[in-house]
Amino acid sequence: MKVVVLAGGNSPERDVSLSSGWMISNALAEKGHAVVLVDVYLGIKTPKSGLNSLFLSQPEYEPGYHEIPTTPPDxxxxxxxxxxxxxxxFGENVIDLCRLADVVFLGLHGSAGENGQIQAALDLLNIRYTGSGFSGCVAAMDKSITKELLHVNHLPTASWIYLRHPEELHWEMVEKIGFPCVIKPPRGGSSIGVSIPKNKQEFEDGITLALSKSDGIEHDLIIEKYIEGREFCVGILDNQPLPPIEIIPNEGWFDYEKKYQSGLTQEICPADIPAELAQRMQEAALKIHNVLRLGFYSRIDFKVDRDGNIFCLEANTLPGMTPNSLFPKEAAAAGIAYADLCDRIVTNGQSRR
Incomplete structure (x- = not known):
């Protein structure tokens, strides 16, 4: 197939996306597809031989292109x-190139890539793409919507406060949540703008940080009860849960740097947990995936407290596909090699519309 892999963009997760795109492109080329990797925001120049010629040869990607800096981009x-x-x-020639492809593999993360905007644009242009559709992306990207949907469907999530107007915050609200708590931008990713304050001063700093990382659509935020316990993820592929993976940072919590730099976190897959707990998480993950109307694949993140209660942290419509990403590791534990995983995803994207 002729495949355009869209990566990059203008979100704080740009570097993560470029890493995912680099890996995906190489994997699809290995499977025999004609692949063009393009930065959705910067675009690509028209070759003298025309855009279609880009599919005729696999470019040699720069060594190290997949590496992710320790801080978000400028x-x-x-x-x-x-x-x-x-x-x-959309950058130069991006739409024209996508229209020439059989399918677009979305290797994007954050803002427009995951919030449904790109999905809606591609739908209107009748361009096939991978991952979830517009409505699922909206529901999963905005954590305030996610939590409301989980709550009304009796699915486990931590107590929270959603503030559309942060100036309306009163300490009585915070006291109900208690310290430590979690402050996060509702539509962020990769833990950018997230903090775990333990006192009033850290709380005020956390509010400032979260608002500074706002997506610019609204200056809102979420304050969530902090769940003391272990952190896990469960991937969903073709409506089937993958083996849970446990995330154990060497110190602190699973922040941006620990997500993408090797050696800072232990990731155990399959997780060393009782079969009953693994099954409960897998069942909850599949229910959450379906309640949010997600597509061929997703990743659901959980915390498990000391009593074995599970709490959904968030759902990811376009899980990371970098060398350190969790979703490919879960697939590998289920016997699915990285290139085969990418091939299954792109084949589904080409056939489902």
Whole structure:
């Protein structure tokens, strides 16, 4: 198949996406697909032989291109790299190139890549793509919507406060949640803008941090009860749960750096837990996947407290596909090699619309 892999973008998770895109492109080329990796925001120049010629040869990607810096990118600097700047999200030739492909593999993370905007645009253009559709992306990307849907469907999630207008925050609200708590931007990812304050000063700093990482759509935030316990993820592939993976940071919590830098976190898959707990998490993950109307694959994140109670942290419509990402490790534990995983995802994307 002719496949365009969209990566990059202009979200704080840009570098993560570029790493995913690099891995996906190489895997699909290995499976015999004609692949073009393109930065959705910066776009690509038209070769003298035309856009279609890009599918005829597999480019040699720069060594180390998949490596992720320890801090999120400078998005203001990124804007200066864009020429010509049309004011649109899509870079030069991106839409035209996607229309030439049999399917678009979405290797995007954060903001427009996961919040349904790109999915809606591709739907309107009748372009096939991988992953969840518009409605599932909206429900999963906005954690306030996710938590409301989990709550009304009696699915486990930690107590929370959603503040559409942070200036309306009163300490009585915070006291109901208690310290430590978790402050996060509702539509963020990769733990960017997340903090776990233990006192009033840290709380105020956390509010400032979360608002500074807002997606610009709304300046809102979530304050969530902190669940003391172990952290797990359960991937869903083709409506089947994958083996749970346990995440054990060497110190602190599972922040941006620990997610993407080797050696900072232990990841055990299959998780060393009782079969009953694994089954409960897998069943909950599949229910959450379906309640949110997610697509061919997703990843559901959990905390498990000391009493064995499970709590959903969030759902990911486009799980990371980097060298350190959790979803491919779960697939590997189920006997699915990385290239085969990518091939299954792209084949589903091409056939489902």
């Amino acid at each position: 998005l203001e600097l990124l804007k200066k790299l864009r020429y010509p700047d049309t004011g649109m999200f």
